[in-house]
Amino acid sequence: MLPAILSALLASPVAQGLVVPQLAELQKIGTQEDIFPYLAGDAPYFSYPNDYGIPREAPESCQITQVQLIARHGERYPSKSRGRKLFKTWYKLSNYTKTFNGSLSFLNDDYEFFIQDMDNLEQETTLKNSVNPLNPYTGEMDAKVHARDFLQQYGNLLENSTNLTVFATSSKRVHDTAEYFIEALGPDYNVTLEVIDEEPSAGANTISAGYSCPAWNESAFSNITDAYSDSYLKNIAKRLNKQNPGLNLTSSDAFMLFSWCAYEITARGYSDICDVFTQDELIRYSYYDDLSNYYSDGPGYPLIKDVGSNLFNATVKLLKQSEELDQKAWLSFTHDTDILNYLTTVGLFDDGNPLNATYIPFRDHVFHKSWQVPMGARVYTQKFQCSNESYVRYVINDAVIPIESCSSGPGFSCSENDFYDYAASRLQGLNFVAACNVTSVSNVTNLTYYWDYNTTNYNSPLLDQ
Numbered sequence: 336m337l338p339a340i341l342s343a344l345l346a347s348p349v350a351q352g353l354v355v356p357q358l359a360e361l362q363k364i365g366t367q368e369d370i371f372p373y374l375a376g377d378a379p380y381f382s383y384p385n386d387y388g389i390p391r392e393a394p395e396s397c398q399i400t401q402v403q404l405i406a407r408h409g410e411r412y413p414s415k416s417r418g419r420k421l422f423k424t425w426y427k428l429s430n431y432t433k434t435f436n437g438s439l440s441f442l443n444d445d446y447e448f449f450i451q452d453m454d455n456l457e458q459e460t461t462l463k464n465s466v467n468p469l470n471p472y473t474g475e476m477d478a479k480v481h482a483r484d485f486l487q488q489y490g491n492l493l494e495n496s497t498n499l500t501v502f503a504t505s506s507k508r509v510h511d512t513a514e515y516f517i518e519a520l521g522p523d524y525n526v527t528l529e530v531i532d533e534e535p536s537a538g539a540n541t542i543s544a545g546y547s548c549p550a551w552n553e554s555a556f557s558n559i560t561d562a563y564s565d566s567y568l569k570n571i572a573k574r575l576n577k578q579n580p581g582l583n584l585t586s587s588d589a590f591m592l593f594s595w596c597a598y599e600i601t602a603r604g605y606s607d608i609c610d611v612f613t614q615d616e617l618i619r620y621s622y623y624d625d626l627s628n629y630y631s632d633g634p635g636y637p638l639i640k641d642v643g644s645n646l647f648n649a650t651v652k653l654l655k656q657s658e659e660l661d662q663k664a665w666l667s668f669t670h671d672t673d674i675l676n677y678l679t680t681v682g683l684f685d686d687g688n689p690l691n692a693t694y695i696p697f698r699d700h701v702f703h704k705s706w707q708v709p710m711g712a713r714v715y716t717q718k719f720q721c722s723n724e725s726y727v728r729y730v731i732n733d734a735v736i737p738i739e740s741c742s743s744g745p746g747f748s749c750s751e752n753d754f755y756d757y758a759a760s761r762l763q764g765l766n767f768v769a770a771c772n773v774t775s776v777s778n779v780t781n782l783t784y785y786w787d788y789n790t791t792n793y794n795s796p797l798l799d800q
């Protein structure tokens with residue numbers, strides 16, 4: 336039942352004259368959140384599932400002394416290359432002249448594709464560019480709500496300094512996310528945004544080490560990932576073609592339907608195409624995303640530990656200098672792959688069992704990509720003091736994820752010196768500049784922006800990537 340006030344509003348002459356969302360649309364918004372974790376990090380933000388139950392607030396009688404955030408930009412439209420592929424599938428459907436049957440029947444009713452302006456590709460979803468004015472899943476709102484949550488959790492760290500410097504890569508959507516976040520902090524803080532170049536020429540002075548790594552090869556392990564069966568995609572195409580003779584969808588079209596589902600939810604608030612999939616198909620799609628990222632940007636590709644070491648090294652240095660540095664909160668915005676690379680070096684989602692293409696290892700499977708880097712992902716490093724001891728731990732997408740070999744401190748944290756030993760052991764033998772052949776694209780071999788932002792003006796031109 337629709338609340339009486341809403342029925343009255345929709346029936347009113349005023350509403351009739353406005354563009355009001357259809358009632359059926361309204362009722363679908365908010366009903367698809369259970370499938371977000373299966374959509375390869377393209378769906379709206381969700382908190383880390385399977386939280387261990389550890390409160391993310393500092394433990395009783397402990398004070399946070401430093402916090403670091405590495406965040407992904409918020410919900411966005413598809414990239415240009417994904418957009419091109421989505422349109423290919425959409426044209427096939429929009430050129431179909433017969434009446435649709437089965438789960439595609441929604442296309443019979445004046446359906447409008449969710450990408451309505453090519454200029455939106457690569458960009459954040461906002462209140463303004465949403466397909467539906469009631470879309471609750473914009474990147475803009477996500478960043479703003481996140482900022483208020485940050486203030487509630489860590490606002491006291493900002494109290495003694497009037498200035499806060501925030502860092503974002505020069506990708507427009509990443510930069511825009513940081514701006515929305517800053518806007519929502521409110522007028523009490525004097526915030527400067529430093530825009531750090533993500534062109535390869537930035538070398539090691541980057542929050543996006545992947546772009547400065549010419550040695551990285553996306554398909555280095557495609558021999559493993561290519562072996563993953565695509566029969567679930569063939570089945571989807573076969574089912575839809577049987578219901579709709581002459582449609583001729585391929586496995587690649589079926590693959591695109593998952594992105595359509597995810598991105599449409601972020602632009603419209605819901606997506607009817609999601610009803611095409613069975614739960615088994617969602618699980619198979621999701622595992623393919625884990626498998627391919629494990630071998631291109633995660634623990635399955637040894638070079639990735641070197642890539643992630645650039646940022647991990649810097650975060651450890653900041654922790655060590657927490658007392659002497661005036662700034663106590665270090666906020667950085669970047670891309671999903673950079674966060675995956677960083678977390679791979681930190682080692683929180685590597686249980687040593689390599690993912691395989693033949694079966695889904697349901698019980699031995701900690702590398703869930705979308706759980707680590709959904710849209711709006713937020714990886715916090717907390718340093719806190721209890722009595723005279725300091726401790727470090729990670730809070731990922733609202734869940735405390737302990738370092739298993741170092742979690743005997745309060746709130747399953749790692750005591751500061753043990754953490755430095757842990758970090759040193761993770762970083763041993765890694766060398767971003769050498770392993771990535773950084774000097775072939777840049778002569779910058781150190782990450783300095785956290786330390787020289789007062790004397791160097793970082794304002795790189797924004798990129799649509």
Ligand SMILES: Cc1ncc(C[n+]2csc(CCOP(=O)(O)O)c2C)c(N)n1
Pocket residue numbers: 407408544545546548551631632642669670671672676800
């Ligand atoms: C090590 C490494 N270097 C470069 C790439 C290329 N790449 C493909 S997608 C993407 C960012 C989109 O993410 P988001 O949606 O968070 O903006 C990047 C940087 C990669 N995958 N791994």
